[in-house]
Amino acid sequence: MAEHEKLRKKRRRNEKTEEKNDTNKDIEKVNVITLVSRESRGFYTVQSTLEYKLLKDDKDAHFSCEVSFSVPGAIRTMESHSINITIHYPTTMVELWKDSPQGLVKEGDTVELRCQGDGNPPPPFIFSKEQEPDMVLDSRGNLLTLSSVSRKDSGIYQCRPLDSVGQAEVKGEVQLTVHYLDPAFVVPKDLEVMLKGENLVASCNALSSLKTATVWYKDGKQVGYSNMLHLDDATYETSGEYVCEVTVPSLPSLHTSGSVHIIVQGGPQVVGVEEEVQLEEVAGRMVNLSCEARGHPPPSISWNIIGSQNWQEVMSKASDHVTHSMVSVKVNSDVSAVCNATNDMGTEVKVFSIKAIPRVTRTPPFSPVEGSGVIIVVIILCLLLLASLGSVLYFLHKKGKIPCGRSGKQEITKEKPTKDDIVVEMKNNPKNEDAVLLKAVNGEKKGPNDQ
Template sequence: MFRKNDGAVDHLQKAAGNGTRVRIYYADVSQQVIDNNTDYSGRIEVKLEEKEAILVIRKVQLSDEREFFCQVNGLAAGTNESRTNLRVFLFVSFFHCDLLLQVASCEVRNGFPKPNITWYKNEKYLTPVPDKANILILVTRESSGFYSVQSTLDYKVEKEDKNSLFLCEVSFAVPGAIRTTNTRAINITVHYPTTTMKLWKELPQGLVKEGDTVKLGCQGDGNPPPHVIFNRGQEPNKVFNSSGNILTLTSVSRKDSGVYTCRPLGVDESSNVKGEMELAVHYLDPAFVVPKDSEMMLRGEELTATCNALSSLPTSTVWYKDRKKVGQGHTLHLTDASYQTSGEYKCEVTVPSLPALRTSGSVHIIVQGSPEMEGGEKEVQLDEAVGWTVNLSCKAVGHPRPSISWTIAGSQIVNQAHEDSVNSVVSIELTSDVSATCNASNDMGTEAKIYHIKASKSSFFL
């Protein structure tokens, strides 16, 4: 910025670099002119204010670091000028520097003749390599005439050197031979960034089911090992509480399934430096049986029962009655129902690939019908001695539970009732031939059983 007097003429010039001046701008009361064919043609503008002329330079270059002059002609008031130096700076946004680090130093004192020192890496002879390995040797001749030799190894360590072993070998001449001795091999600590991460499941072994405790481990290949954080794909902004590189999930459910990631602390989420694994928490819901609880059937009818349980894995279903296997698969078919069909049917659903997952359900089947005599015989012929007492039994099954009556005079009847059956016993003292009828009945019908007893005289006399 240059100041001017009112009515003055402005001349803005710069040093040409060879001691001469080159005009780049001129103005008077009637015109403003930016000179052509200069380094600033098209790159400058001048803002004329009341007492100032401001020079603006666009797209500043290193070559613009020079001296600029503003010359003002005040006519009768005379001529005056001012100057300023423009300094140009460049900010370096990227730089690279390779350093050779001192790995070790090997020193031999008071030897004669002069000892030689040789360096080895992993038992291979190490020679100087520009920007990689440099060996500095300092030889001192003592006042006693002996030699002291110090050798320093400077080395550019890389990740591959983490397990490398370095040693130095000292050799010296003796009459008729060369003797050597080695130092102890040393390993250097190499620090390098993490470039890959690995995530794995430590516990449990095999498949995971609901209720398990799951432990996930994470490890990076950097040195020192990075501090890690755990996330899940469904909740990318949630960081799990972990103990070091171990994440513990207790009593997991199916909601804990998903893709888990671990990455070094401080690394952006968009970085590819992360470990990933998908955790599947398997489940088996309670069994659902149709018909539910209990079902009534008529004798001779058919029934189809189903047992299903929602699971994340293939399942297997087995049906049992009275602890005996009666069916396989999700569906149970009952045909031509009889009273023996009645009872509780239990289905067990298991996951073959994860035996700890199992569930069960049941249905109670009731077969309804008219009474049915046990044994199937409708008439029974008996031959008993006169004077003996004969016990006749009659057992009938049915639902509803049947009742039993006898058509015989002078008899004593004993009835024993069960859930769907009745057992009746009658005692008869024979004096003559007898016919006894057992009648079983319920709301569904009746059935009878007849005993024909022939009374015969005994052939044994006291």
Template sequence: MDEMALRQKAACLCLFLFLHAWNVKAGVEVTMQESVEVYLGDSAEIQCRFNFTDPIHNFFVQWFVKDKDSGLRTRIYYGKYNTVDIVVDDDTEYSGRINVTLDQHRSRLTLQEVQITDERKFICQANGVSAGVDESKTHLRVFAPPDAPAIKGVQSGISVTNEMPSKVATCEARNGFPKANITWYRNSMPLVPSAGLVNVWTSDTVEPSGLYSVQSTLEYQVVKGDQKANFSCEVSFLVPGAIRTAESSSVGVTVYYPTTMVELWRESPTGLVKEGDTVELRCQGDGNPPPNFIFSKIEGDSASVDLESRSNVLMLQAVTRRDGGVYRCRLRDDEAQKGDMELSVKYLDAAAVIPKESEVMLRGEDLMASCNALSNLPTSIVWYKDGRTVGKGNTLHLQDATYETAGEYLCEVTVPELPGLHTSGSVHIIVHGGPQLVGEEQEVHLEEALGRTVNLSCEARGHPAPSITWIFVGSQSWHEIFSRSGEHVTRSVVSVAVNSNISVVCNTSNDFGIDVRTFSIKAIPLVTSSAPFSPEGSGVVIVVIILSLLLVAIMGSVLFFLHRKGKIPCGRSGKQAISKEKTAKDDIVVELKNNGNAKTEDAVLLKAVNGEKSGMNEQVSV
């Protein structure tokens, strides 16, 4: 009996519970969104829908919030449908910030100026009394994008010899909600944490505003190739309905690594180096930081002499050929690491000309001159005279010397590969010889009116400079108006009055010989004379005078030449001796006949003793 009674009671209880559950479920149903997402500071709208199985005219609606930490619920609103009983609870954090509407099928809660603390569950409960009670909840999610990520690289260098990963950079994303995530990149490729290679340490801070600031530190095992690598961080964060990212700027890292190679080169000058140049040598190693170097010059058998230098630069001022050779730079703390280079200094010695300074030649002789300058580069030699090129090569051949051959010969030596190298030398050629009158005429014939004045010019070349004397026949009225004597040339100009037919001799001489030129001036009367005139007779007189004049000039020049050579004594006794021996020949008398008559018309006495100088104005009377 007791067992049967217990079974009946149990069956009745199950039926009651079933019927009660069916009535509740069938009486009212509340539905809400699972979550509502909103930016910090915006307004949030949360809707609550309810459905009653049977029509009902009176029901209650309450809104609650659930504490995230304790889980306790706090009512923030109470309202009764179809009445004016709508109450926002006082003394809650939502008093004054919410607005609730209620109709037969739904209730809508609007929250103003959403805050971080509003990130929680909002519960809506509908109570239909006899129809039953039901509730549902919505999770309000609040979002605040963080500030742009700020990255900061380490200032000190990192050595590749470090055994563990070293700190490279830090990245921070401030004032975000919820927490942001930070990812590290190397040259735009993500870095994945790996033991012994990549370590990422992340922490966060809750600001007084409730927002999160996230910090991340990257530790990385650097290698030599990271000297030019770029590191950056990326922040990813949630926003309503999406995930967004923001990338920081890039930072580099200074990588320290040992030197494995040393290189030495010439920085300046470019091209070939010549004596007098300033040479700059630079040394560089592939290590970082740049090492300290020692410069030296190899002096035979690998022995070296250390040189003063500045950092990685060696300056050689005004180099000479002795500065050529092998130079070396090496690490101060590791002599095994070194670099070598050979410096070649190009040079050109002063030109040596043979013959030196000056050389005397006789007219008609040949001469071979040479010019050389020692250099370690091919040279080019050109000979110049008076600015004109007269030869090329190291030898100059002068043949059949004339007075035009005399002068300064310049030998210029250049280096085609290096225009800055050049030198020169010279030789002065002196040509000795007897006088040579300028011009080819031996006799000059002129006609001039009586009473006029004629200028006669005589110019002679020779070395030593020849002297010029004038001999006049037929005129006593003449004078020298110009005279000049140089190293090789003598010139004289005389002015003579034409009073009759005149014969003039220009006599030039020096230690090596004589030369003579005659001028015949025929006087033309201005008025025709009535006196008888015989052209034949006058012509004979002129010819005889000219022949006599030439004979006297030649004899005088020969005597002067012998006197200069020492063949005739210079003393007074010598002159007397000559006079005594040649008493009958001292005077030369030329008798001229006119028209074949025997009567002597004129007698010409010519005195031509060149042992005694009579000056430039020596006269001959006819």
């Protein structure tokens, strides 16, 4: 579009120059012929003819004539309707620009080039490529459509009006650049086997017409930010698929990717082998032991169990690099279990030590319900004891072993009555009143004469 604007400005400058040159020639291109005749009745007929040399600048001009005549005391004028004259002129300037798409062009796009000239009527155009000027491209009117372009379609395109044949060459030009990004090329390719502890440098490149950016991914996480990926001191965690993605920052729709699968080869590596496993379990119970080993080729796992004949493997599974096994062991005595992980590169073991704990019979805990029963029994026994004591005292009283009567005053205790003593007077017969005094403390009975 920038070239399009430049061509427009150039055309305006040329038009202004032509106007300035034609101003001096205005007098030469205009000629007016006027004929006046008088009729027998005294009327006048005026006929005026304009001879005008038309130019391209007059394509939008309108022409009309004006008549002036005298009336008593004034001069009047009348104007005819105006007319526009269609002017045919050859094309002297042509513009060519990229109509679509907007912005940069990439391989696979559909491109439209539009051509426009200043001739009237608008002439048909022929399109060609500067590298192949004799090959006419298939176009429709002033539009050239290039479908699914590739890098070979890049170049300078031209358009020419058909009415310029035999004249000085009039044409429009535009530069078309089709950008591209080739498939990514990864080294090493597809699959690479390396030993544990080795180093590896992988590269990812893609040919492009624009500046590119490369990012490496493993399991969806970014692990590198350039076309070179360094893998140092390889471990089993290094194994996996590495994907490189190449993009064009200035043209995001251009992108490509490649990958390499890394396999780290080495002897078995048992998870947690550096820690001695010591367990305690109650005798008679079952315990599960788990063993996981990594390596390539995938290791096989076997068990050697001493101290128990009752055991079995309850789970076994293996993937490309990991083998997992679990056994269930009944603990009757102290047990020593050994997990053996083996492949073509070596062997590694892991030991489990299980100490059997004897079963212990425990005294059942105190029950609140049972405790309540014991309390009730104790209360009953106390009541029975009190009842027996009361019977003995009553027997001794009947035998006279405990002196007590109305005629004599016997003191059971030397303590004086206190204010806390309770005196109860009971009347049985109005004629013969007996007062019985009851002490709340010692229970002594006294007659009315003893007061």
